[in-house]
Each structure stands twice: as C-alpha cells, then as structure tokens.
Amino acid sequence: MRIGLIARDPGHPVLAAAAELLVRRGCEVEVVPPGGAVGEPAEVYLLKARTPQALSLARELERRGAVVVNSAAATELCQDRVRMAELARGAGLPFAATVAAGRLAELAPPSHPFVVKSRHSRRHDLVARVDGAARLRELVEHWGEEEVVTQPYLPGSGWDQKLWVVDGRVFAARRRSELSPDDGEPGMAGGWEPPAGTAALALRVGEVFGLDVYGVDLLDGAAEPVIVDVNAFPGVRGRPGAPEALAGLALRMAAERGRVWAGRGRWAGRGRWAGRGRWAGWGR
Missing domain, CATH: 3.40.50 (Rossmann fold)
Incomplete structure (x- = not known):
C-alpha cells in the first residue's frame, strides 16, 4: 500500500x-x-x-x-473566511458574524471595538482587535492592501478553545487568544477536556465542511459556543x-x-x- x-x-x-x-x-x-x-x-x-x-x-x-x-475543494474553502462563515451559518453552526470589508485601507469601520482578519486564511495573516481610529491607522500602515473581513468583538476569557479532529477523534487544549495582550502568560494550557456538547459541535463541523482532519477554534468564556475559525489539516502538536x-x-x-x-x-x-x-x- x-x-x-x-x-x-x-x-x-x-x-x-x-x-x-x-x-x-x-x-x-x-x-x-x-x-x-x-x-x-x-x-x-x-x-x-x-x-x-x-x-x-x-x-x-x-x-x-x-x-x-x-479534498482540494474542502481545503480551499477553509482559506476563504467569507465562504467559511456563509457555509457554517447556513448549516446552523454558531459561527461569528463575518462581513467582507474589501481592502483594509478602504474599510468603513463598524462600531468599536471590532475584530479585523485577513479574508484569506494563511500563516502569519492579519488577526487584530481594533479599539479605535489610532489602532486602525496603525494596521493600515502595514496591511493597507489586504483584503479583510470584520467580526464583532466578543468578550471572553482571553483564551481560545482549540479542538482538533482526526477521523472522528477529538483532541483539545486551550490557547491564548491572538486578540489578547502579551502579558507573559504561557501560550498553551493543557488538561482541558471539552464537554460532550462541544465535542459534538466539533464533529458536526467536519460533516458540514467535508473534512477528516481539521481544527475548530471556539471563543472561551462565552455563554454559548461561538466558532471563530475552522482550519483544514492543522498541526495537532503535542496531542x-x-x-x-x-x-x-x-x-x-x-x-x-x-x-x-x-x-x-x-x-x-x-x-x-x-x-x-x-x-x-x-x-x-
């Protein structure tokens, strides 16, 4: 073989x-x-x-x-955050509201604070919280031509719930959110066991997106689950x-x-x- x-x-x-x-x-x-x-x-x-x-x-x-x-199609879909959100929300998954906003330099900001992300997911892409006009100007200096999406800023614990699924088996950890300030806290915390409902939600994502190896990021500390990202074939390190x-x-x-x-x-x-x-x- x-x-x-x-x-x-x-x-x-x-x-x-x-x-x-x-x-x-x-x-x-x-x-x-x-x-x-x-x-x-x-x-x-x-x-x-x-x-x-x-x-x-x-x-x-x-x-x-x-x-x-x-598959190539499923992998490519997970690189476009607009398509990703449309598919997830259309299937009834609790995905964060996501709006295509064009080039960052031309962004008409929604109410502060908000989250801005590269439309096309990749390593070292743009993911940032915008609290005011000064922060937005700072980002435009470096990312002005970037195609972006916006999402509402949802308060949480400062951590993300990371779930990885490989052939129906769920692995999990908690990781410092990219939107949290760098305060010296370790980036990854171990020993987290997702509730049965959260694990079931992660498995449902695979059914909707046609994925067998994938990651699901959930906002930690929210009253109800909120999916903020889906990744095709993540690293799953240390699990x-x-x-x-x-x-x-x-x-x-x-x-x-x-x-x-x-x-x-x-x-x-x-x-x-x-x-x-x-x-x-x-x-x-």
Whole structure:
C-alpha cells in the first residue's frame, strides 16, 4: 500500500510519527513537495500543504483517481473566511458574524471595538482587535492592501478553545487568544477536556465542511459556543494519540479504496525514511 504526503515540512512531528507508524504496518510512504510531480498515484494522499501549488497538485491527483485527505475543494474553502462563515451559518453552526470589508485601507469601520482578519486564511495573516481610529491607522500602515473581513468583538476569557479532529477523534487544549495582550502568560494550557456538547459541535463541523482532519477554534468564556475559525489539516502538536489517529485514517481510506497492500516499509519517491525515526531529507 502506498500513502503520499503533500507537505512542505515532512519532518513535522505529527506527520513524521504517523509516517513511522504506517511504515511499520508495511506501507510505502512517499513525500511529494507542493510543486512536485507524481507518476503513478498512490492510493491515498494526506494534504498538509495549502499553497496554490499544493491545491493544484491535489486536484490533479483526484482527477486521476487518488483519494486526497482533505479534498482540494474542502481545503480551499477553509482559506476563504467569507465562504467559511456563509457555509457554517447556513448549516446552523454558531459561527461569528463575518462581513467582507474589501481592502483594509478602504474599510468603513463598524462600531468599536471590532475584530479585523485577513479574508484569506494563511500563516502569519492579519488577526487584530481594533479599539479605535489610532489602532486602525496603525494596521493600515502595514496591511493597507489586504483584503479583510470584520467580526464583532466578543468578550471572553482571553483564551481560545482549540479542538482538533482526526477521523472522528477529538483532541483539545486551550490557547491564548491572538486578540489578547502579551502579558507573559504561557501560550498553551493543557488538561482541558471539552464537554460532550462541544465535542459534538466539533464533529458536526467536519460533516458540514467535508473534512477528516481539521481544527475548530471556539471563543472561551462565552455563554454559548461561538466558532471563530475552522482550519483544514492543522498541526495537532503535542496531542497524544494524534499520530495514531492520522495513520489509522490513511489506512482506512486506502482500504476503502479497495487496493491490495504493498511495500516493504520504506520511504520512496521524493523523500525517504531512513530507519528508526530519522528523517533522511529530500531524495534525489
């Protein structure tokens, strides 16, 4: 059985651990960089990268009959915060009210305070609380051409509830909100067990968005659950059991595709696994 990883960083802890587990199960694991080429497709690909090149590759693999987790369409949808909010609210999910606002430099501010975010979700994008005109001018200096959305500022505890779902298994933690002041508090708190209703809400998000590996951010401290973001294939770092769940998902998807297992427990293609959990780099 062949499993492919479309990833910029195949050494990511969760990916690397899942790959090791798959190798032990006799799978051949191939690493494909986002702009790479593929010969005969593998049975299943895990789409960790979200660049335009990665999405284009995923669509081509789907066209050729491979299973891609998450699909290119579902992954792309989660990059557009307007489409994300429309889908969620249309399905009855408690998603924060989100308004497309055009370029930040042309923003007609709603009542203060409010939250402004990049319309297109990506690493190091814009997420900020705006308390007044001075703060908005400061943001415009650096982000004036950015396409943004606005959301009402909802008071909370200063933390976000982070839920990650891998093949129906829910992992959780609490993390300092990006909107909270930097007061020296640790960024991640452990030991949080979501209530059954919150876990059920996270699972419902996957059904609505067509995702198998995803994250859901909820405002902490609100009287009722409020979803503030959905992420396709997040890192899920430091969550015991996450690599096992990811490896199990890949195996299940491949088995459902009806292919015969193959391989001798080695990495092949553009990257390779060099025994006992050591990453050997990009191949030739």
